[in-house]
Amino acid sequence: MKHSSEPHPHRWKVYAGHAALVVLSMAMLAGCGDNALNPLIEKAPEAAVSGLHGEYPIAGASSQLPAAATWIAGIETSAPDLHISYDPSGSGAGVSTFLQKGVSLAASDVPLSDEQRTRSQQACALGEAFEVPTYLSAIAFAYNLKSAGLNNTSNPVKLTPVTITRIFNGTLKFWDDAEIKAENPEIATKLPHLSITPVWRSDKSGTTETVEKFFHATASSEWPGTPQETWPFDAGQSAKGNAGISSTLQQAEGTIGYIDFSQVNELGAASIITQQASAEKGEKEIVVAPGTAAATKTIAHSRLTTAGEAGSVLVDTDFAIRREGAYPLVLVSYQIACQTYEKDDTAHFALAWLDWVTSPAGQKSASQITGSAPLPTNVRKKVTKSIQAISSLKQASAPHTAASTRTTDLRRL
Structure with a gap:
């Protein structure tokens, strides 16, 4: 009998703000000093987030909250004029807020339903929304x-x-x-x-x-x-x-x-x-x-499926897997975005954010701090195509200036 085990992960700390809206900053995850970035958190490459600025709220699954803290810290360090907040309102509430245009990105432990996918056409500038896996946890x-x-x-x-x-x-x-x-x-x-x-x-x-x-x-x-x-x-x-x-x-x-x-x-x-x-x-x-x-390992050996017309990537988890070292009960949580946004800045942020979150460095940060499981390579490769297709309405009409040309692929850095 082989009995695989791992030590308990590092504990994480975040602080709830007014009306349960959690605004996460790098200081909350400091390893030493009030403004020091925890050494376990990777810093987003500056070339990949150059020009990002403004305030962007994200809402949804509470499961992703601790990981979101590390992603926010890593990207805001490289883009000091960018301010991101994460409201752990729950998967359903986050999707509802996204569909009502209250946020440009949402997080959900459950993929979009057909009805929600259709409704997303009203929230996006063109076409519908898509989701990709961003967070795994045993x-x-x-x-x-x-x-x-x-x-x-x-x-x-x-x-x-x-x-x-x-x-x-x-x-x-x-x-x-x-x-x-x-x-x-x-x-x-x-x-x-x-x-x-x-x-x-x-x-x-x-x-x-x-x-x-x-x-x-x-x-x-x-x-x-x-x-x-x-x-x-x-x-x-x-x-x-x-x-x-x-x-x-x-x-x-x-x-x-x-x-x-x-x-x-x-x-x-x-x-x-x-x-x-x-x-x-x-x-x-x-x-x-x-x-x-x-x-x-379990997700690496599970089937990937698609939904809708905008590049959704879904995981059909093999709960009955029988492989050495593969733990069968895994939560797969997604982030939801539009394929096409009305504004250039919003499209630039959504693309850069998801590229960072799903990159090896972004996944490593979340894993080291929260104990989440990094996305396997085959899944990361699958979601890249969907993420790189994000654009603004203006860019969508001129494919040669697609948003993907404005953001360095973080997986190559």
């Missing part, structure tokens, strides 16, 4: 078994997808259930006779939908319903947001919930048995812990 099944000595990476609880699903649908009641002990022979004697309390999101969440897709793909008999952004069962208790679940888990032993890997901290994180040993089939057990490299 979703951990975090638990609190501190008194049993199991809140560590050296001997974590390991579970098959079916067993995890039976925990969350309320079928399995105690941590020393025979089913759980059978999957954990090394620590079976340490598993306490303690009630299992599943903790789930009370708010509509793209993370919840991703977890339900995982359950449905790997244990459909235990989770027959259609995956959705709301939780369908009453077992356990609810909490709002990643932070709410994390707080609840820390306060009570016996709890287990799903949270972003970056927020595991002192909790335990279950490893997933993606393949059980079978002498008959000649298959060995594959156990994978949540981590950045493990999440990236």
